[in-house]
Amino acid sequence: MLKDITFGQYYESNSIVHRLDPRTKILVLILDIVFLFLTKSIYSLIVPAVQTVLILIISKVPAKMFLRNIKTILPIIIFTSIINLFYGNSGTVLLTVWYFTITTSGILRAVYMGSRIILLILLSSVLTYTTTPNDITDAIESLLSFMRIFRLQNAVHMLAMMMTIALRFIPTLVEETEKIMNAQKARGADLENGRLIERIKALIPILIPLLISSVRRAYELAEAMECRCYNGGVGRVRMKRLKYSWADLWAAFINIMFCGGIIAINTLI
Amino acid sequence: MASIIEVKNLSYTYDGDAQIVKDAIHDISFSIEKGEIVGIIGHTGSGKSTLIQHLNGLLKPASGEVLLNGKNIWDDPKNIKDIRFKVGLVFQYPEYQLFEETVFADIAFGPKNMGLTGDELKNRVESICDTVGIKREYFDKSPFDLSGGEKRRVAIAGVMAMKPEVLILDEPIAGLDPKGRHEVSAMVKNYREKFGATVIIVSHNMEDMASLADKLIVLSGGKLVMYDTAYNVFSKGDMLSEIGLSVPVVTKVLKLINEKNNDIRTDIFTLKDAVEYLCALSAGGKNA
Numbered sequence A: 001m002l003k004d005i006t007f008g009q010y011y012e013s014n015s016i017v018h019r020l021d022p023r024t025k026i027l028v029l030i031l032d033i034v035f036l037f038l039t040k041s042i043y044s045l046i047v048p049a050v051q052t053v054l055i056l057i058i059s060k061v062p063a064k065m066f067l068r069n070i071k072t073i074l075p076i077i078i079f080t081s082i083i084n085l086f087y088g089n090s091g092t093v094l095l096t097v098w099y100f101t102i103t104t105s106g107i108l109r110a111v112y113m114g115s116r117i118i119l120l121i122l123l124s125s126v127l128t129y130t131t132t133p134n135d136i137t138d139a140i141e142s143l144l145s146f147m148r149i150f151r152l153q154n155a156v157h158m159l160a161m162m163m164t165i166a167l168r169f170i171p172t173l174v175e176e177t178e179k180i181m182n183a184q185k186a187r188g189a190d191l192e193n194g195r196l197i198e199r200i201k202a203l204i205p206i207l208i209p210l211l212i213s214s215v216r217r218a219y220e221l222a223e224a225m226e227c228r229c230y231n232g233g234v235g236r237v238r239m240k241r242l243k244y245s246w247a248d249l250w251a252a253f254i255n256i257m258f259c260g261g262i263i264a265i266n267t268l269i
Numbered sequence B: 001m002a003s004i005i006e007v008k009n010l011s012y013t014y015d016g017d018a019q020i021v022k023d024a025i026h027d028i029s030f031s032i033e034k035g036e037i038v039g040i041i042g043h044t045g046s047g048k049s050t051l052i053q054h055l056n057g058l059l060k061p062a063s064g065e066v067l068l069n070g071k072n073i074w075d076d077p078k079n080i081k082d083i084r085f086k087v088g089l090v091f092q093y094p095e096y097q098l099f100e101e102t103v104f105a106d107i108a109f110g111p112k113n114m115g116l117t118g119d120e121l122k123n124r125v126e127s128i129c130d131t132v133g134i135k136r137e138y139f140d141k142s143p144f145d146l147s148g149g150e151k152r153r154v155a156i157a158g159v160m161a162m163k164p165e166v167l168i169l170d171e172p173i174a175g176l177d178p179k180g181r182h183e184v185s186a187m188v189k190n191y192r193e194k195f196g197a198t199v200i201i202v203s204h205n206m207e208d209m210a211s212l213a214d215k216l217i218v219l220s221g222g223k224l225v226m227y228d229t230a231y232n233v234f235s236k237g238d239m240l241s242e243i244g245l246s247v248p249v250v251t252k253v254l255k256l257i258n259e260k261n262n263d264i265r266t267d268i269f270t271l272k273d274a275v276e277y278l279c280a281l282s283a284g285g286k287n288a
C-alpha cells in the first residue's frame, strides 16, 4: 500500500532524457503542460499524445513504472471523465437517463478530459523518474536565481534546501510509518476494519509517534548541519555545477515544434 | 513433546523495485518447545527481524508455514489478531511506538484491543507492572517525560500486558546503558517465571545469549545455519566468526590464555562458569 508512492522516485538509467540539464527538463515540462491545456479538442490532443509517447520511449524507463503512477490516480481520471460525459451539448443523443443525456460529443469530451490528465501525469513522471530530487531542487534554485534583483537569493536557497531535505526524508518517513504500523498491529491495533470514525481514531497511535520522531529527527539534522558550519546560502559553492549542452537546445527546439503543431491543429480544426 | 511453535520450510521475499530478487529468509525450519528461551543471532541483514515477524502473522509466508500449538496460524486469516495476542512481539526500539498521554494508558493499549475494560483492564495493567517492577507512581506520568531506559521498559510492558504465551523481543537491550540492560533482562526473566511463557530473543550480545538462552538459532544470509544448544553453538567459534559473529568475551580471554597454557579449558561461555572454573583451578593449584 505505502510502497505505491513512487512519485519523486528516481529510476536509474542512461538515456538522453536522463542526461539533459534538469533546468531544461523543468522549463520544457512547464511549456508542454501549458500547451497541453491549450489544446481545444481531442484532435489537437493527438500532437501531445505522440510527443509524450516519444519522450517515454527515449527515457528508457519501463512502461510498468508509468502504469503504476496512472493506477494511483485512476479514481480521479474516472471521476473527471464521468462528470464530463454529461457535458456534451451537441451531436447525436445516445442515451437519456432521467435529466441526463449522453451524446457523442459528451463521449468525445470525456475521453479528451481523461486523456489530458493521463498525459499530464505521464509528462510529470518523466521528470521525476529521470531526474534525481537533488537535481530538481538545484535546478529550481538556479532558475529562481533572478530573485537576486529583489535581494531574495537567500530565501530561494533556503526554500531549495528545505525541498531537498523534505524529498530526502520521504523514504525514511515511509519506512518509519511501516515500522510503527507493524508495532501497533503487534499490540492488536486494527487498521483495516471498522467504521470511518473508528478508522480515523486508529490512526492516532501511528501519527503521534511519527510526529514525535519527525520533530526529533529535524532537531538532530539541524544540529548536524550547524556542526558543519551551514549558515544558509551565503558564500556557498557547488561541487556539481549545472551546465547546458547542445542536447538541451535540441530538446527545447523539438518540443517547441510540437507546441507549434498544437496551435496549427487548433486553428485548422 | 509438544512444540509450541513450529516453522516449516519458511521463505519470504520482500517485493519492491529491487533488480536482484533475493529471499530475505530462505527455507527455514525449526521447532521450539514450550517454556524454552531461544536466542536468534546473526549478522545485520541476515533476516532475524523478517523471521520473527512471521511468528505473529505480521508477514505472511511466501512459502512454508508457521504452526502455533500445532495449528497453522494462517488457517483462518480473520483470527490473525488473536495470534498477535498469543505471540507478543516487541519491536526493535519499542520506545518509539509510545503514544498515549500516560504510562498507564499506553500499557493498557494492548489489553484494551483484546476487549478488556474497567476493573479487569486496571488489574491486568497493575499485575504486569508489579511483575516487571514498574512503580505505581509512574502510572500518571507522560511516557515522553521518562528516561530512555524507562521508556523502553514501559513499551515492553505494553506487550507483556497482553500476557502472550510466546514473547518475542527484537534486540531488546540495544542502545541501553548497563543499568538499563540489566533491568530489561530482569523484567523478561520475571515475566517468564511468573507466566511460564516461551521467550525468543534476538540479540547481538553474546554474553547475554550464553547466560540466558537454552538454544540458539544462527542465521546467515537468510538461511538457518545452526540450531543447537548455546553450548554447542559457541563451541564452533570458527564457524561463528566466518559469518561475522563471535563467541562471548570471556571465552576469547580463555582462548588467549590457552595459547600460553594448553591445559586451560576454552569451552566456557558465561562469566559465572568462568569464575567458578578459574577459582577451582587456582585453589587446586595451591593445594598441589
Ligand SMILES: Nc1ncnc2c1ncn2[C@@H]1O[C@H](COP(=O)(O)OP(=O)(O)O)[C@@H](O)[C@H]1O
Residues within 6 Å of the ligand: B014, B015, B016, B024, B042, B043, B044, B045, B046, B047, B048, B049, B050, B051
Ligand atoms: N521492509 C523491507 N523492504 C524490503 N527489504 C527489506 C525490508 N526489511 C528488510 N529487508 C531486507 O531483508 C533482509 C533481511 O532483513 P532483516 O530481517 O531486517 O535482517 P536483520 O533483522 O537480521 O538485520 C535484508 O537484506 C533487508 O535489506
Ligand SMILES: [Mg+2]
Residues within 6 Å of the ligand: B048, B049, B092, B170
Ligand atoms: Mg533487525
